[in-house]
Amino acid sequence: MEFIADRARPVGWTPQRVRQIQLVAEEALVNIIHYAYLGRDGTFELRWPEKAEAKKQILEIEDEGNPFNILEAPETDLEAGLLERKVGGLGIHFIKTLADGVSYRREGFKNILTFVFNRHETARGEHRSRETTKTADGLNLPLAYMKKESFRKGDILFRSGDVADKMYYVVRGVIRLVEIDKLVKVGGVIGEMGILSPFQTRMATAVCEEDLDVYAISKDDVIKLFIQDSSLAFDLVQLCIKRYTENLKAETEAKERMLSELRIAHDIQVSMLPRIFPPFPDRTEFEIFATMEPAKEVGGDFYDFFLIDQNRLGVVIGDVSGKGIPAALFMAICKTLLKTEALRGLPPADVLERVNRLLIPDNEMMMFVTVFLVVLDVRTGEIQYADGGHPPPLISTPSGGVRFVEVPTGSILGAREDVRFGTAARTMTPGDIMILYSDGVTEAMNRDHELFSEDRLKRHLLQSRERDPVRLVPEIRDRIRTFAGGAAQWDDITMVALKYNGPGDPPGGAD
Amino acid sequence: MKIESRTENGVLIVSIEGRMDAVSAPEFDKRCDEYLLQGRNAFILDFRALEYISSAGLRSILILGKKLAARKGTLLIASAKDVVKEIFQISGFGALFPILDSVDAALQKASGSTAT
Numbered sequence: 001m002e003f004i005a006d007r008a009r010p011v012g013w014t015p016q017r018v019r020q021i022q023l024v025a026e027e028a029l030v031n032i033i034h035y036a037y038l039g040r041d042g043t044f045e046l047r048w049p050e051k052a053e054a055k056k057q058i059l060e061i062e063d064e065g066n067p068f069n070i071l072e073a074p075e076t077d078l079e080a081g082l083l084e085r086k087v088g089g090l091g092i093h094f095i096k097t098l099a100d101g102v103s104y105r106r107e108g109f110k111n112i113l114t115f116v117f118n119r120h121e122t123a124r125g126e127h128r129s130r131e132t133t134k135t136a137d138g139l140n141l142p143l144a145y146m147k148k149e150s151f152r153k154g155d156i157l158f159r160s161g162d163v164a165d166k167m168y169y170v171v172r173g174v175i176r177l178v179e180i181d182k183l184v185k186v187g188g189v190i191g192e193m194g195i196l197s198p199f200q201t202r203m204a205t206a207v208c209e210e211d212l213d214v215y216a217i218s219k220d221d222v223i224k225l226f227i228q229d230s231s232l233a234f235d236l237v238q239l240c241i242k243r244y245t246e247n248l249k250a251e252t253e254a255k256e257r258m259l260s261e262l263r264i265a266h267d268i269q270v271s272m273l274p275r276i277f278p279p280f281p282d283r284t285e286f287e288i289f290a291t292m293e294p295a296k297e298v299g300g301d302f303y304d305f306f307l308i309d310q311n312r313l314g315v316v317i318g319d320v321s322g323k324g325i326p327a328a329l330f331m332a333i334c335k336t337l338l339k340t341e342a343l344r345g346l347p348p349a350d351v352l353e354r355v356n357r358l359l360i361p362d363n364e365m366m367m368f369v370t371v372f373l374v375v376l377d378v379r380t381g382e383i384q385y386a387d388g389g390h391p392p393p394l395i396s397t398p399s400g401g402v403r404f405v406e407v408p409t410g411s412i413l414g415a416r417e418d419v420r421f422g423t424a425a426r427t428m429t430p431g432d433i434m435i436l437y438s439d440g441v442t443e444a445m446n447r448d449h450e451l452f453s454e455d456r457l458k459r460h461l462l463q464s465r466e467r468d469p470v471r472l473v474p475e476i477r478d479r480i481r482t483f484a485g486g487a488a489q490w491d492d493i494t495m496v497a498l499k500y501n502g503p504g505d506p507p508g509g510a511d
Numbered sequence: 512m513k514i515e516s517r518t519e520n521g522v523l524i525v526s527i528e529g530r531m532d533a534v535s536a537p538e539f540d541k542r543c544d545e546y547l548l549q550g551r552n553a554f555i556l557d558f559r560a561l562e563y564i565s566s567a568g569l570r571s572i573l574i575l576g577k578k579l580a581a582r583k584g585t586l587l588i589a590s591a592k593d594v595v596k597e598i599f600q601i602s603g604f605g606a607l608f609p610i611l612d613s614v615d616a617a618l619q620k621a622s623g624s625t626a627t
Contacts, residue, residue, distance in 0.1 A: 097601055
């Protein structure tokens with residue numbers, strides 16, 4: 001035994017490993033004495049050749065006894081209980097377990113047993129070697145404890161919500177985590193978070209992008225390994241924290257991007273709408289006031305007013321389908337087109353028809369818009385109007401009457417080329433106020449899921465004494481707010497109040 | 512190898528110092544047979560000073576265990592060094608003869624099992 005110790009220790013074998021080599025040698029010798037020499041006296045020779053190749057060490061034991069190959073002797077049953085357990089065979093088991101290689105040969109009159117001991121940094125403790133492989137993230141995985149599995153392209157490794165019971169190391173192929181659109185390639189590890197996480201379920205679905213070979217290890221085995229090798233536990237925790245941080249960062253960035261997109265959309269929308277009141281201060285024939293309060297996710301409402309010529313005022317209100325930047329941009333297009341076409345002085349139905357035709361092509365996003373367009377001739381109070389799927393406005397008279405305007409034919413713009421629009425006409429008498437609004441008003445909801453509805457809008461106007469558009473609009477807004485009672489606002493709330501005062505003095509004197 | 516024994520609460524505590532290998536195991540067998548002849552039924556093997564055990568030593572423990580089992584006696588093992596624990600693990604003996612942390616723990620367990 002000293003022989004082995006003297007040779008092994010200086011070269012840096014751990015004391016534990018030295019003990020194991022000694023044990024192997026002792027077991028071999030005992031068996032040789034027993035079976036080769038059958039108890040009689042004999043000699044044997046131990047050889048421990050020094051080799052420059054530090055990876056392996058050979059120990060040879062030679063004896064001159066009867067032919068005896070220790071490797072052929074039966075091993076003991078490790079699983080047997082106390083009573084069943086046979087007394088012999090343990091030594092052979094130790095030899096086979098603790099040495100990395102054993103071979104036997106007979107030369108002439110000699111038995112020669114050759115043992116090979118690999119240089120491990122830690123000694124062998126179990127049946128399997130401690131060979132580890134380093135993953136792309138620097139995790140040392142003991143491949144010998146892992147089971148190789150193969151999958152085909154398109155196979156699903158695990159689904160979101162499945163029990164997290166395994167961890168995988170990719171040696172060939174690519175895995176895609178569907179929900180976060182992330183790829184795991186050769187050298188990568190997947191499923192590690194499921195091992196450590198207190199939530200027993202998978203957070204994403206893993207699909208094989210290509211034919212796949214992996215090494216898998218179950219959660220239970222990983223935990224067993226932690227007991228043997230705490231550095232693996234530490235590395236795994238580090239890896240999980242790294243992943244978690246990366247995911248968090250990606251999530252935060254995505255959120256910020258989305259928020260800034262909404263902010264941009266909101267800014268586009270708000271900046272496009274006329275907000276200076278009164279817009280035509282020198283005109284006394286009419287008064288106009290408008291408000292647009294966007295919902296949290298930009299809703300696409302807009303309004304506009306412009307003088308077509310000295311005597312005619314055009315007022316538009318509209319609502320674009322969709323949300324976000326695409327809706328905001330489409331709204332900008334609609335608003336501009338409507339104004340441009342309306343400035344030609346055409347009847348409102350023609351304006352809507354022309355705008356509709358212009359919107360149809362290049363409408364890949366399938367966006368639609370509802371529009372109500374009214375042109376007021378300030379000399380007479382006559383209004384001409386057309387409707388493209390938009391809720392009909394109300395007219396409130398000084399005597400207290402409130403009526404919905406009857407809208408002519410028409411339908412939403414941007415959907416079909418063959419939509420027909422009609423122009424209707426009536427006359428506003430001095431003091432009349434037209435209230436244009438978007439469906440964010442009538443569809444405002446309270447906590448009981450009741451809608452504000454056209455009814456309440458009409459009723460409010462009937463009850464209200466307010467005849468100044470600048471005051472009336474906020475009053476209606478407050479009524480809606482009171483009604484909603486704190487429930488969230490789902491859609492833009494837009495209102496335009498147009499009051500006709502009568503012909504007044506013609507501007508500049510000339511006609 | 513040195514073997515010492517003492518009795519506590521009716522339990523025989525056998526302390527082994529040194530190596531239990533092919534050379535020393537027979538002596539251990541002999542001593543245990545003497546104790547068995549004296550009618551001792553409850554053994555605690557104190558391995559605190561045991562440096563090394565080979566298959567021969569395990570063999571001796573197994574034989575002692577079988578003999579005691581036949582007489583409905585108890586065999587417990589206390590305080591083994593890591594080296595010895597490892598051997599127990601590889602050989603599967605850990606399942607047959609659990610190693611307790613201390614002689615006191617073993618005594619507690621022994622008195623628990625003898626009380627019926």
